[in-house]
Amino acid sequence: MSSTAAVPFWRAAGMTYITYSNICASLLRNCLKEPYKSDAASREKVHFAVSKWGNGKPEKPIQLAYG
Numbered sequence: 598m599s600s601t602a603a604v605p606f607w608r609a610a611g612m613t614y615i616t617y618s619n620i621c622a623s624l625l626r627n628c629l630k631e632p633y634k635s636d637a638a639s640r641e642k643v644h645f646a647v648s649k650w651g652n653g654k655p656e657k658p659i660q661l662a663y664g
Contacts, residue, residue, distance in 0.1 A: 607617035626637045646658040 605614075607614060622641075626634065626641065629637055644660070646660050648655040648658040650656070
């Protein structure tokens with residue numbers, strides 16, 4: 598027997614926590630006044646690298662940006 602009383606609303610809506618968190622962060626950044634809004638927008642972009650592995654060794658990483 599399962600109860601939905603303790604389920605967070607983001608889970609009940611069919612979202613992951615990451616999706617919910619990203620929506621909240623975006624709404625908050627849009628509500629800020631200048632100069633805080635432009636400062637927050639500049640920190641929104643995330644840079645990371647992805648490497649494929651072959652024969653037990655990483656191949657050349659691919660630089661990506663998100664945001």
